[in-house]
Amino acid sequence: MEKIRRDLGNGASEVGDSIFAIWPCFRGALVEVVMGVGCGSVTIWGNLIETVINNRREAGQIDLSIVGGGGVAVTGGGAAVMGGLLVYVVEETGRWVGEKGGLGKKNGEEDDQKRRRFIEGFLTLEEIDEVEYGLEIPKPERANKKERPSKTTESRKRKRAKKKEIRSKTTKSQETKQKEGVDGSSGRAKAGSEEKVDEETKKVKKPKKRKKKKQKTKKKEEKQSEGSEKPAAGGTSDFKEDIIGDSVDEADYYAWNELRLHPLLMESIFRLRFKTPTPIQKACIPPAAHQGKDVIGAAETGSGKTLAFGLPILQRLLEEQEKDNNLVAEKGEAVEKIAPRSLLRALIITPTRELALQVSNHLKEVAKGTNTRVVPIVGGMSTEKQERLLQERPEIVVGTPGRLWELMSGGEIHLIELHSLSFFVLDEADRMIENGHFRELQSIIDILPMTSGSDEGHPQNTQNCTTVASFQRKKRQTFVFSATLALSADFRQKLKRGSLKSKQSMNDELNSIETLSERAGMKANAAIVDLTNETIVADKLEETFIECREEDKDAYLYYILSVHGHGRTMVFCTSIAALRHTSSLLCILGINVWTLHAQMQQRARLKVCNSCWCL
Numbered sequence: 215m216e217k218i219r220r221d222l223g224n225g226a227s228e229v230g231d232s233i234f235a236i237w238p239c240f241r242g243a244l245v246e247v248v249m250g251v252g253c254g255s256v257t258i259w260g261n262l263i264e265t266v267i268n269n270r271r272e273a274g275q276i277d278l279s280i281v282g283g284g285g286v287a288v289t290g291g292g293a294a295v296m297g298g299l300l301v302y303v304v305e306e307t308g309r310w311v312g313e314k315g316g317l318g319k320k321n322g323e324e325d326d327q328k329r330r331r332f333i334e335g336f337l338t339l340e341e342i343d344e345v346e347y348g349l350e351i352p353k354p355e356r357a358n359k360k361e362r363p364s365k366t367t368e369s370r371k372r373k374r375a376k377k378k379e380i381r382s383k384t385t386k387s388q389e390t391k392q393k394e395g396v397d398g399s400s401g402r403a404k405a406g407s408e409e410k411v412d413e414e415t416k417k418v419k420k421p422k423k424r425k426k427k428k429q430k431t432k433k434k435e436e437k438q439s440e441g442s443e444k445p446a447a448g449g450t451s452d453f454k455e456d457i458i459g460d461s462v463d464e465a466d467y468y469a470w471n472e473l474r475l476h477p478l479l480m481e482s483i484f485r486l487r488f489k490t491p492t493p494i495q496k497a498c499i500p501p502a503a504h505q506g507k508d509v510i511g512a513a514e515t516g517s518g519k520t521l522a523f524g525l526p527i528l529q530r531l532l533e534e535q536e537k538d539n540n541l542v543a544e545k546g547e548a549v550e551k552i553a554p555r556s557l558l559r560a561l562i563i564t565p566t567r568e569l570a571l572q573v574s575n576h577l578k579e580v581a582k583g584t585n586t587r588v589v590p591i592v593g594g595m596s597t598e599k600q601e602r603l604l605q606e607r608p609e610i611v612v613g614t615p616g617r618l619w620e621l622m623s624g625g626e627i628h629l630i631e632l633h634s635l636s637f638f639v640l641d642e643a644d645r646m647i648e649n650g651h652f653r654e655l656q657s658i659i660d661i662l663p664m665t666s667g668s669d670e671g672h673p674q675n676t677q678n679c680t681t682v683a684s685f686q687r688k689k690r691q692t693f694v695f696s697a698t699l700a701l702s703a704d705f706r707q708k709l710k711r712g713s714l715k716s717k718q719s720m721n722d723e724l725n726s727i728e729t730l731s732e733r734a735g736m737k738a739n740a741a742i743v744d745l746t747n748e749t750i751v752a753d754k755l756e757e758t759f760i761e762c763r764e765e766d767k768d769a770y771l772y773y774i775l776s777v778h779g780h781g782r783t784m785v786f787c788t789s790i791a792a793l794r795h796t797s798s799l800l801c802i803l804g805i806n807v808w809t810l811h812a813q814m815q816q817r818a819r820l821k822v823c824n825s826c827w828c829l
């Protein structure tokens with residue numbers, strides 16, 4: 215066996231770059247990486263290289279063994295031995311394997327140049343032309359995880375053939391199940407190649423569309439037939455046993471008692487296993503749900519703000535439904551005619567599409583078992599489809615300013631019949647006023663009927679929209695939620711005096727939460743709940759700062775993810791290019807990566823969000 219020593223460079227990052235770059239070349243070859251002694255980041259690099267090589271070996275993608283060099287184990291373990299970290303690639307087959315600054319010339323000069331470029335440049339995945347190099351980037355194996363769409367035509371063909379086989383063999387219901395499986399796998403976006411995934415998903419999904427439609431119709435029919443069996447608001451139901459399955463000890467949820475929520479909402483809370491209300495929920499629900507007050511709420515991200523406004527909305531809608539039902543029962547049909555049915559009762563506005571969907575999904579989950587419908591209206595999705603959803607007249611709409619205003623100014627009837635609007639919510643208000651992007655938000659606020667105490671009862675004509683006369687105007691509550699809050703000491707006085715409403719102020723942009731709140735109709739007796747702390751950092755987060763060289767950043771990231779990254783991790787990058795680099799790298803290293811950035815199509819962005827929520 216001819217052993218050729220290849221010095222892959224000095225220092226962790228050089229070695230790392232070389233190893234990353236030449237991995238694909240190792241495929242099929244029997245090589246040894248012999249670690250030399252090291253210092254400094256030897257622990258990181260030792261762990262990194264060992265983990266990666268072991269993963270690859272287990273996946274059968276690489277046949278490398280690690281041999282401690284210079285008497286120091288590859289894992290380093292903090293060995294403080296002076297000297298650079300050296301890696302020797304020992305080739306068994308006699309074929310060129312890889313090197314830094316290279317001498318290899320087994321296959322002619324041209325090939326060598328390509329390889330050298332390949333190694334020295336540390337190309338990103340997008341830059342590597344697999345065909346040119348005759349390489350196939352190894353696909354990390356994921357135990358117990360759904361397979362991601364493969365890049366190669368061969369595997370695509372295999373997939374298609376498999377699907378065909380499944381379709382022909384299975385019965386209708388089995389087929390549906392199988393398809394769901396495939397669907398799941400196609401949802402896995404491959405890092406740095408969202409567009410490809412999108413195309414691929416299209417291909418995989420196309421034949422399913424009809425099936426899906428059929429399923430939808432079937433579901434709809436089932437729903438309709440179930441309609442009469444749905445628990446009426448406030449009525450007792452066997453919902454708990456149905457959904458919960460295993461029993462819930464209500465005593466564990468005693469902390470919710472003081473919030474006096476409707477039994478159907480408590481059923482949802484049991485189902486979601488939310489044992490105690492979060493501080494922001496505890497502070498906001500009583501004034502909002504039982505005193506009918508407006509609320510300005512601020513708390514760190516992830517503190518449960520959605521339900522801090524969501525539960526009061528659902529509580530009031532359920533109470534009203536109960537009252538209506540009782541009146542109908544007492545006085546007969548006549549009352550039903552004047553009770554507002556299927557009108558927009560709550561309009562929730564968020565600064566981003568993803569947040570709107572997150573909020574909408576969260577509320578849907580809690581509203582399960584009630585008759586309340588929640589619909590998201592966001593940009594980047596089919597307007598026609600959203601108009602169809604609105605034709606069903608949902609009580610709660612969660613949307614982003616742009617698409618909402620587009621539909622409102624186009625005369626979408628459900629969105630401009632605002633006389634029965636009982637809740638107007640601005641979520642993440644601090645982000646809503648950032649960059650002054652939200653001209654549409656201003657337009658939406660302008661067409662809201664005045665809240666009680668102003669010119670109640672008078673219909674308004676504003677711009678393209680006309681709000682209809684109210685026969686049963688509800689007192690509207692305004693909720694403004696944010697992760698940060700800076701209110702002036704005399705904010706309440708300003709609200710009382712209406713100074714923020716002055717002519718001068720009306721011409722100002724919505725550039726502060728104070729102005730935004732006041733314009734949205736916030737009343738002076740609003741409950742102000744500020745649970746932010748000075749550091750802004752969420753309590754559950756621990757911040758750590760690692761000082762490192764630019765070229766070591768990737769190694770640290772991989773190390774942190776490998777050693778500490780159990781569960782989900784979010785990695786923020788400064789640019790889309792940086793995101794592509796990092797995600798490609800992590801993908802090569804066998805980490806399940808999803809990317810999300812502004813240049814992705816909305817459909818792909820939503821798919822990523824949905825998949826991440828489902829993890």
Ligand SMILES: Nc1ncnc2c1ncn2[C@@H]1O[C@H](COP(=O)(O)OP(=O)(O)OP(=O)(O)O)[C@@H](O)[C@H]1O
Pocket residue numbers: 487488489490491492495513514515516517518519520521697
């Ligand atoms: N009482 C509760 N007990 C346990 N988990 C809860 C409770 N209320 C909400 N959650 C969960 O906490 C998570 C964060 O909630 P939510 O999204 O409402 O926070 P948020 O403050 O709005 O965060 P962000 O500002 O990031 O939108 C969600 O997954 C939600 O299901």
